[in-house]
Amino acid sequence: MVKQPNNILITGGAGFIGSNLALTLQEIYPESKILILDDFSSANFKNLKKFKGEVLACDVSSDEIFFKADEFQPDLIFHLASITDTTVTDQELMMRKNVDGFKNVLEIAYDNEATVVYASSASVYGNVKEHIPLKEDREKSPENVYAFSKYIMDNIAEDFSEKTGLKVVGVRYFNVYGYGEAHKGKFASMIYQLYRQMKAGKRPRLFKWGEQKRDFVYIKDAVEATILAKEAPHSTVYNVGSGEARSFNDIVSLLNKYLGLDLQPDYFDCPYDFYQEYTQADMSKIKEELGFVPKYNLEKGIKEYVDILEGRI
Ligand SMILES: NC(=O)c1ccc[n+]([C@@H]2O[C@H](COP(=O)([O-])OP(=O)(O)OC[C@H]3O[C@@H](n4cnc5c(N)ncnc54)[C@H](O)[C@@H]3O)[C@@H](O)[C@H]2O)c1
Incomplete structure (x- = not known):
């Protein structure tokens, strides 16, 4: 279990959730080194004006990630880099950036025996007709290629953690x-x-x-849940919503x-x-396993x- 991480890698750290996460982590772990890799396709450097660590431009789906991240030797990785424009219909592009990018990150994790927390999405549940809280293990029905890429990432994470014994935890964000x-x-x-x-x-x-x-979830709750996810007792996926x-x-x-x-x-x-x-979101799993309760309605x-x-x- 990673308690005080030495080297924290954040992919997509110049984006919305990633930058809030980076700034919170630097407060909680002032002794840790933090490296952000981001291709700046949907980012704003201004979000990182108070960030004290290193930021490198890098497309995680390309081989350059191996030069830029392996040398850093992360023991904890937050993987948030992703195409987040859900209307992109270029299926190859979406799968390359999101799924190949994730596989590269897992390779880095393997080389460094790092724990991985990655961003999944409530979009994997699809257009559910019943008005009920969604549990993590319910049937998935990704309706666009963005949701499909997240669904495949969940499958890959499960398979990878089973094979390697490394901890890989998905945070399935609702509307942040x-x-x-x-x-x-x-x-x-x-x-x-x-x-x-x-x-x-x-x-x-x-x-x-x-x-x-x-289910609208406030950024501070999303960040807190993301950081707690590294303490998960096993590899899994947690819903991250407000529960309402x-x-x-x-x-x-x-x-x-x-x-x-x-x-x-x-x-x-x-x-x-x-x-x-x-x-x-049905929030019972993250509450029971990690004691997380959203603070913001x-x-x-x-x-x-x-x-x-x-x-x-
Ligand atoms: N915001 C939400 O409501 C929400 C909901 C569900 C899931 N998510 C997921 O959370 C994560 C963060 O989303 P966000 O809302 O902060 O969006 P965002 O667009 O602000 O952040 C994504 C970041 O990833 C970077 N990026 C994209 N492709 C990359 C690549 N190939 N290599 C390196 N960097 C790349 C972008 O430049 C950006 O900084 C994403 O994985 C997203 O799918 C977000």
Whole structure:
């Protein structure tokens, strides 16, 4: 078990979750060295302005990772690098970057006997019809190639850990929101998108009738769960959500409240064939095995996020 890691490698560390993770790790483990590898395809260097470690440009799906990471000799790896534009339809590209990249990271882990925590995604569950909390072992139904790449990564992780005995733990994020996501543009959380529209004085645009529900998890909870995941008693995958399903209408009400506005939603037809109507993480496994309980509900998370965006804190 890695208690005080010496050398921590973070792939995708210049992105939204990765940069928040890097800054938290540097506070918790001031003695550890941290190396970030990122190809900057969907990143913002400004997220790392307070980062004190090393940052190298690197595509994890290419061989350059072996030169840049092996020398560092990581004993703990957080693998977050991934195409996160879920509308990319180039199947080869998605599989190369996400799946080949992961295999390279596992090779580095093998060479260095490192523990790996990697980002999975709630998208692997697909469009579940029943409105129930999703358990990790339920049937998967990836509906786009992004979700498929994450599904295959989960399979590879399981196989690799069985063969090598190394610990590989997946964190299956639901809808993460919070400071540091602006560079994601239309792939930033709905909370950020709606905040921007409402700040510009526009009515928030929602698919009819705003009652689709999602499990929105605040960045601080996502980071805490990710760091705890390295203590997992065995290789596995954990849901990382808030445990609650909340509607887009709820988000608009809360943004109105915290911004002092009264903007009513402008509803329009959903143009997509595939759209997750309802997601809710069953959080019992991570609670039982790691003692993790989210600290932020939607009210608390949006309040803190708006306070940060408005420069109030
Ligand atoms: N944000 C969410 O709600 C959410 C939900 C489910 C899963 N995830 C997963 O969490 C991880 C982090 O997502 P995020 O929200 O921070 O997105 P992000 O786009 O901000 O971060 C991804 C990072 O990976 C980098 N990257 C992409 N391809 C790379 C490659 N081939 N080599 C090196 N770096 C590469 C990008 O430049 C970026 O810095 C991803 O694996 C994503 O699939 C996120």
